[in-house]
Amino acid sequence: MLTGAVMTAGALFPSAASAAKPDTVQKSLDTLVRDDRMPAALASVVDREGRTRVYTAGVGDLGTGAKVPKDGQVRAGSNTKAFTAVVVLQLVAEKKVGLDAPVDTYLPGLLRGDGIDGRHITVRQLLQHTSGLPEYMAAPVFEDFPAVRYRYFEPRELLDGALAQKAHFAPGEKWEYSNTNYLVAGLIVQKVTGRPMGEEIGRRIIDRIGLRHTYFPAPGETTVREPHPKGYEQEVDGGPLVDYTTMDMSMAWAAGAVISTNSDLNRFFSALLGGKLLPPAQLAQMRTTVPAEERGPGVRYGLGLTSTPLSCGGVYWGHGGTALGYRTRGGVTEDGRAATVAVTTTPTGAASRRVEAAVDTALCR
DSSP, X not given: OOOOOEEOGXXXXXOHHHHHSOOHHHHHHHHHHHTTXXXXXXXXXXXTTSOEEEEEEEOSOTTTOOOOOTTOOEEOGGGHHHXXXXXXXXXXXXXXXXXXXXXXXXXXXXXXXXTEETTSOBHHHHXXXXXXXXXXXXXXXXXXXXXXXXXXXXXXXXXXXXXXXXOSSOTTSOOOOOHHHHHHHXXXXXXXXXXXXXXXXXXXXXXXHTOTTOXXXXXXXXXOOSSOOOOEEESSTTOOEEEOOOOOGGGTHHHHOOEEOHHHHHHHHHHHHTTSSSOHHHHHHXXXXXXXXXXXXXXXEOSSOEEEEXXXXXXXXXXXXXXXXXXEXXXXXXXXXXXXXXXXXXXXHHHHXXXXXXXXXXXXX
């Protein structure tokens, strides 16, 4: 079952020419469902005139065949890193954190291991993924994921899984994505503010710019609060899709716990790039990038923010995220266009590239 495009009030009356023209965004979502077997695909697109249009395709529940909720909530995964980076950079602007200060300034003695020394890793290197810290999700406890799906993890417990491994390279030597960087960034935020990470994201970002459908899950919370499509994963290659909608996201914490909607993610990145969350100096630092080709051709990584080339010229700024059951991709352009696409299982190979292409289609049409 395919559910057609739905427009907000600002786009209720398209011209006759546009109404007759096939909608390329809807077609791209339909393809993801039909050809790539995504249970559902959702998109929210802001055009050059500031009008928002939301789209759905597929079904929200494979068991019941229920429709996909319009602009439903999804687990936003690593988009959380952009939220965490904003909080850290706000603290930099408040002169409570130094970007080029070593981690030991705030968490003395915490980062010690084989080739790991917090006296030589800076806050900037954490946010930029140039620290060399190994991935905590590679720890043995996560080899049997179903067994820990509902387990609560303290951030320090997760960090232990990283510190048991060897550093991947010397700090500043190269770029390599590691969730551990944002685990440590979250611990710095808590140490400096004396408040839980989720509260700081809520107070400094969500409440400040009015993200009404975005939240950082409370400890022990495993469900999604508002209307949402269910998320699915194959537990074994070629096996059936298993409902992974509910889980304890403490395992992702400051690196990936946020729940949001496509439209709220557009609002967040638009507010960020529009200077509503950071002073100019800190926003400029966030947008200072290094090559991150592992994330795609021409992709560059700043401080919790990526720039991705567009086929129609220019780039879009965002982050993207994957949590079991959900993947989101999207961002905003310099002239105010915005698009976020979500699917309800983790795509691989060509399907993954088509999710990225759907964002390009939405921003370039």
